[in-house]
Amino acid sequence: MEKFEVIIIGGGTAGLSAALTLGRSRKRTLVCGSGAPRNQPSHQAHNFFTRDGISPTELLCIGQEQLAPYNSVQFRPETVVKACTKDNGFEVILENGTQLDARRLLLATGVIDELPAIAGLNELWGVSALHCPYCHGWEAQDQAIALYGKGQVGFDLCLLIKGWSNDLVLCTDGSADLTDEQRALIEKHNIPIREEKIVRFEGKDGHLDTIVFTDSQVLARTAIYLRAPQRQRSELPKLLGCEIENGFVKVNDFGQTSIPGVYAAGDMITPMQSLPYAAFSGTRAGAFLNHELLAEDFS
Ligand SMILES: Cc1cc2nc3c(=O)[nH]c(=O)nc-3n(C[C@H](O)[C@H](O)[C@H](O)COP(=O)(O)OP(=O)(O)OC[C@H]3O[C@@H](n4cnc5c(N)ncnc54)[C@H](O)[C@@H]3O)c2cc1C
Missing domain, CATH: 3.50.50.60 (FAD/NAD(P)-binding domain)
Incomplete structure (x- = not known):
């Protein structure tokens, strides 16, 4: 042997x-x-x-x-x-x-x-669905960005990604689970919080265009950060x-x-x-x- x-x-x-x-x-x-x-x-x-x-x-x-x-x-x-x-x-x-x-x-x-099981997310991973601003933040700077996560994870993303864009929306895909203090800080920095469930992500060639929520509401975004x-x-x-x-x-x-x-x-x-x-x-x-x-x- x-x-x-x-x-x-x-x-x-x-x-x-x-x-x-x-x-x-x-x-x-x-x-x-x-x-x-x-x-x-x-x-x-x-x-x-x-x-x-x-x-x-x-x-x-x-x-x-x-x-x-x-x-x-x-x-x-x-x-x-x-x-x-x-x-x-x-x-x-x-x-x-x-x-x-x-x-x-x-x-x-x-x-x-292990990405959340939301239609369209796999296709965006690594191109416009991002995990780390040190890897991708410069390329996505000043873009219309969604932050995916609830509770402490969502709060931490708001704090971190603020360094790369002022156009942020926190999408919690259900109840936000934020403390009053966290919510007040997020609002102070003009980051809207969307608590609707997400149905799918739409985009082309890995590039995100739109987030579609359960009530058929849509949100135009070009990148999303998440912690899988x-x-x-x-x-x-x-x-x-x-x-x-x-x-x-x-x-x-x-x-x-x-x-x-x-x-x-x-x-x-x-x-x-x-x-x-x-x-x-x-x-x-x-x-x-x-x-x-x-x-x-x-x-
Ligand atoms: C989408 C994405 C983008 C990223 N971009 C960056 C970036 O820009 N800059 C940066 O610094 N970091 C980046 N990272 C992080 C970086 O990819 C990882 O930190 C790095 O790849 C870790 O290297 P590794 O060798 O530990 O693991 P891996 O890169 O995962 O390599 C492990 C290898 O072992 C193989 N393997 C597993 N089991 C077996 C087995 N039983 N037999 C034989 N082979 C096996 C796997 O198939 C794989 O090829 C990114 C991560 C992701 C998810």
Whole structure:
């Protein structure tokens, strides 16, 4: 059976960053990556030092290309379906049935955004249905913007997105669940609150035109911000027994999970989600994994 020092599961920004660190550390490393990165629906990625405006696909192509000089690293476009502890290491099984051994594992499998089930929303996601102003705020500045959310979430969006546009409408899709104090502040900033249920979003090529409410009222808007609940993209952290807290895989300051020998990086470990953070946490996990292996071999 083929044996690696580290198998990285997930070939997004976090996984590829970790692979670069481990490759340069001369650790025999395999990256198994399948599927699209989380930001794939967006045409451009922003707010990433030296790469502002790059397409998500091109970013990962560069990441893979820059692994090529390191003969210590392999990339396979494969899904890992199972991972478990074995002897002093781990066994990994790919979708095609291949079994592999590794001394250590690094999970970088990302999260899934669970969008509210409202007609037309999926088609807008990443283009005009936005999750983060640091990623998209500049491009949508001064536009007619809807904010989707009730209670604290809706209030926080009003406060945050005010930095990018004065033309805001809070759409709570049912009762707003705001405190009197929150409502007064939102009104003070001239942000109308629409509590009608939303029936559908209408637009073209990913661009929002209109929000349609249950009573057939319509609201013209060109972008909408929302905070979608998330879940882990892969069952592997649970299968391996990694501790999960508030939906995120718990790691220490070195990127190590609660299971010895298993590290994790990227969106799956934190609500502070961005490409720079994924790159940082992948690099961190790679460096500490390398150190752990060196220490074991030195002892
Ligand atoms: C619409 C949208 C736009 C965004 N725009 C920006 C932006 O402009 N700037 C910015 O900084 N951030 C942006 N983000 C956030 C950014 O996309 C994430 O922070 C980043 O992609 C996290 O990288 P990751 O490697 O942790 O996860 P991901 O990018 O999700 O990569 C994980 C990879 O692992 C793969 N995988 C999962 N399970 C397995 C398995 N079992 N076997 C093999 N492979 C597996 C997945 O298919 C995926 O390819 C955006 C997010 C969204 C939703």
